[in-house]
Amino acid sequence: MIRLQNIHKSYITGTNKLHVLKGIDLHIKEGELLSIMGSSGSGKSTLLNILGLLDNHDDGVYVLNNEEIKSMSETKAAKLRNNLLGFVFQSFNLISFKNAMENVALPLYYQKVSRKKRNKLALEYLDKMGLKEWAHHMPNELSGGQKQRVAIARAMITQPKIILADEPTGALDSTTSIEVMDLLKEINQSGITVIIVTHENDIAHMTDRIINLKDGIIESIIDNNQINNTESVKIPIQE
Amino acid sequence: MFDLDKWHEITAALKKNKLRTILTGLGVMFGILILVTLLGIGRGFQNNIESSLGNFATNSTVFWVERTTKAYKGLPRNRQIRFTNDDLIALKQNIPELEHIAPDINGWSGNATHNTFRKEKKGNFRIKGTSPEMNMVNPVEVVKGRFINENDLKEFRKVITIGPRVKELMFEKDEDPIGQYLKVNGIFFKIIGEIKPLSNNMGNRDDIIQLPYTTLQQLYNYGDKFYVFLATAKVGESVAELEDKIFEILARRHSIHPEDKQAIGNFNIAKLFNKIFGLFNSIGFLFWVIGFGVLITGVIGVSNIMHVVVKERTKELGIKRAIGAKPALVVGQIINESVFLTTFAGFWGLVLGVVIVEAIGKATEGSPNPQILNPYVDINVAFIALGVLVFFGVLAGLLPAQRAIRIKPVDALRYE
Numbered sequence: 243m244i245r246l247q248n249i250h251k252s253y254i255t256g257t258n259k260l261h262v263l264k265g266i267d268l269h270i271k272e273g274e275l276l277s278i279m280g281s282s283g284s285g286k287s288t289l290l291n292i293l294g295l296l297d298n299h300d301d302g303v304y305v306l307n308n309e310e311i312k313s314m315s316e317t318k319a320a321k322l323r324n325n326l327l328g329f330v331f332q333s334f335n336l337i338s339f340k341n342a343m344e345n346v347a348l349p350l351y352y353q354k355v356s357r358k359k360r361n362k363l364a365l366e367y368l369d370k371m372g373l374k375e376w377a378h379h380m381p382n383e384l385s386g387g388q389k390q391r392v393a394i395a396r397a398m399i400t401q402p403k404i405i406l407a408d409e410p411t412g413a414l415d416s417t418t419s420i421e422v423m424d425l426l427k428e429i430n431q432s433g434i435t436v437i438i439v440t441h442e443n444d445i446a447h448m449t450d451r452i453i454n455l456k457d458g459i460i461e462s463i464i465d466n467n468q469i470n471n472t473e474s475v476k477i478p479i480q481e
Numbered sequence: 482m483f484d485l486d487k488w489h490e491i492t493a494a495l496k497k498n499k500l501r502t503i504l505t506g507l508g509v510m511f512g513i514l515i516l517v518t519l520l521g522i523g524r525g526f527q528n529n530i531e532s533s534l535g536n537f538a539t540n541s542t543v544f545w546v547e548r549t550t551k552a553y554k555g556l557p558r559n560r561q562i563r564f565t566n567d568d569l570i571a572l573k574q575n576i577p578e579l580e581h582i583a584p585d586i587n588g589w590s591g592n593a594t595h596n597t598f599r600k601e602k603k604g605n606f607r608i609k610g611t612s613p614e615m616n617m618v619n620p621v622e623v624v625k626g627r628f629i630n631e632n633d634l635k636e637f638r639k640v641i642t643i644g645p646r647v648k649e650l651m652f653e654k655d656e657d658p659i660g661q662y663l664k665v666n667g668i669f670f671k672i673i674g675e676i677k678p679l680s681n682n683m684g685n686r687d688d689i690i691q692l693p694y695t696t697l698q699q700l701y702n703y704g705d706k707f708y709v710f711l712a713t714a715k716v717g718e719s720v721a722e723l724e725d726k727i728f729e730i731l732a733r734r735h736s737i738h739p740e741d742k743q744a745i746g747n748f749n750i751a752k753l754f755n756k757i758f759g760l761f762n763s764i765g766f767l768f769w770v771i772g773f774g775v776l777i778t779g780v781i782g783v784s785n786i787m788h789v790v791v792k793e794r795t796k797e798l799g800i801k802r803a804i805g806a807k808p809a810l811v812v813g814q815i816i817n818e819s820v821f822l823t824t825f826a827g828f829w830g831l832v833l834g835v836v837i838v839e840a841i842g843k844a845t846e847g848s849p850n851p852q853i854l855n856p857y858v859d860i861n862v863a864f865i866a867l868g869v870l871v872f873f874g875v876l877a878g879l880l881p882a883q884r885a886i887r888i889k890p891v892d893a894l895r896y897e
Contacts, residue, residue, distance in 0.1 A: 294803070296803060296889070296890045296894065297890075298889075316802075316808045316890075317807045317808055317809065320802060320805050320806060320807040321805070323802075323804065323805050324804065324805025329803050329804065335796075335800045335894065336800075337800060337801070338797075339493050339497060348804060349804045349805050351486060352801075352804070352806050352807070352810065353805070357485060357486060396804065397804075400805070
């Protein structure tokens with residue numbers, strides 16, 4: 243599903259050049275539940291942004307769904323994000339002047355789905371999240387957990403192949419965090435690849451595989467299912 | 482096609498900060514309001530001046546007699562010049578560019594307080610000698626009967642036309658003056674026509690009694706002399722050149738030194754008209770400039786606000802782009818908002834402007850000496866103004882929109 247080879251990324255701030263990613267090699271298979279861990283400044287968010295086509299890499303090869311991503315137009319990137327990817331953010335990133343249903347339905351607007359159809363679908367997804375009766379509430383009337391579930395519904399509505407979650411539980415208490423993680427696990431079980439960026443150990447341990455990032459390189463990979471730290475970085479590419 | 486979703490996006494964004502939207506809209510509204518009102522008033526001014534000029538031949542010139550200032554051909558200086566009827570014939574025969582020539586002779590009004598009598602009615606009116614050609618230069622409308630004709634001139638007929646004021650004072654309301662007689666300075670004249678002046682040029686002519694100038698010359702013992710005449714050039718001919726030719730012939734006929742321009746007075750009415758028209762054209766132009774300037778200020782206001790709005794919404798636009806909004810859609814949405822705001826505000830400015838111009842028209846309608854006559858807003862001007870607004874609306878949105886998509890989605894998402 244995702245194949246990274248020697249990905250480099252640096253930011254130029256004034257006269258300083260900040261080398262954030264120093265050669266990432268990674269292969270993520272379809273249907274994986276994966277977490278990227280690291281302290282702040284390790285480059286985990288940058289990696290997620292590159293995976294999510296929100297940012298571009300400087301060097302290396304990124305193959306997403308059998309397509310090499312290389313300096314593509316914003317229009318093409320927007321289309322790929324819309325069709326292939328779903329985003330869940332730490333700060334939820336709901337549109338404040340749209341109600342829950344409209345927020346969930348928004349990605350379908352960009353696919354030119356009719357208003358009636360997409361609102362109906364949005365209600366279905368909200369129902370799955372147990373938020374049907376909150377459909378017409380504005381984001382500021384919802385609790386953090388509810389907001390994140392709306393955001394997950396919005397990410398799911400286009401039936402993406404990959405869900406990218408950037409600290410999805412960062413702004414939530416532990417009980418709600420577990421609920422959200424259960425939701426993401428459930429999504430994963432339906433066959434969708436889920437990639438979670440986190441700095442919390444217990445969240446990371448709920449995933450199948452943990453990528454530990456440190457100073458822009460992969461320090462170790464922990465396979466929770468088989469409990470081994472073999473060099474899965476070098477596993478031959480097979481798709 | 483009307484897109485409800487697009488509409489929702491526009492109104493949602495504009496409603497977010499109502500006060501700011503309203504204030505920005507007011508800027509545009511006042512811009513177009515002022516433009517439209519100024520243009521309407523400018524049109525009213527022009528109508529007024531055009532109507533007071535009436536059908537007066539604008540390519541005309543006036544000549545009058547003076548005294549010579551140079552001795553010539555044995556004749557002394559300070560000699561009074563008088564035009565003669567033969568001058569008219571000579572000028573007509575020798576100047577092909579000359580279209581009409583008409584002597585303007587004032588009759589003697591008498592020393593008494595009243596110079597005109599009929600039964601027990603009396604009045605004091607101005608008396609003027611005229612000719613059919615005068616009616617070509619400074620036309621009047623014949624309300625009833627006819628104007629003075631060539632036969633009246635040839636036969637020295639004692640016939641007159643009367644202005645509205647004369648009719649009002651000398652006749653009952655329902656009386657027909659045609660065929661009736663008026664005693665003017667002791668002589669009875671038959672009324673052949675009732676006229677209405679078409680312009681106020683050369684003085685108000687409401688209280689005028691006009692008779693054939695030949696009759697006037699005879700009755701007042703002027704002989705074949707007169708002091709003033711008007712002449713018009715044929716279409717396309719220069720009035721200045723005509724004046725030179727007239728002076729040359731008159732100088733020869735009256736033994737005036739060719740350099741002695743002061744011997745004959747001359748005033749180029751065409752020049753005056755051109756000045757007036759020029760003045761009004763510049764006023765009209767000035768109105769355009771001012772109105773347009775105000776309009777541009779309003780549009781700049783919109784652009785400014787769109788800039789702020791886009792900046793404030795950087796994050797929102799980032800979210801939308803993350804979940805699949807294409808750049809073209811984002812740009813389109815911002816431009817839609819801007820165009821909607823300018824057009825909506827501009828439309829109401831236009832409507833209000835038309836209402837104000839109409840109100841000015843109504844207010845000045847009854848006044849006897851209006852400065853503004855029938856002001857109106859040209860429908861073409863209105864459409865042009867709206868077109869300009871839409872164009873500038875697009876422009877006002879385009880720059881901020883471009884800025885919005887230049888930012889990478891990841892940076893837009895981080896924007897607080």
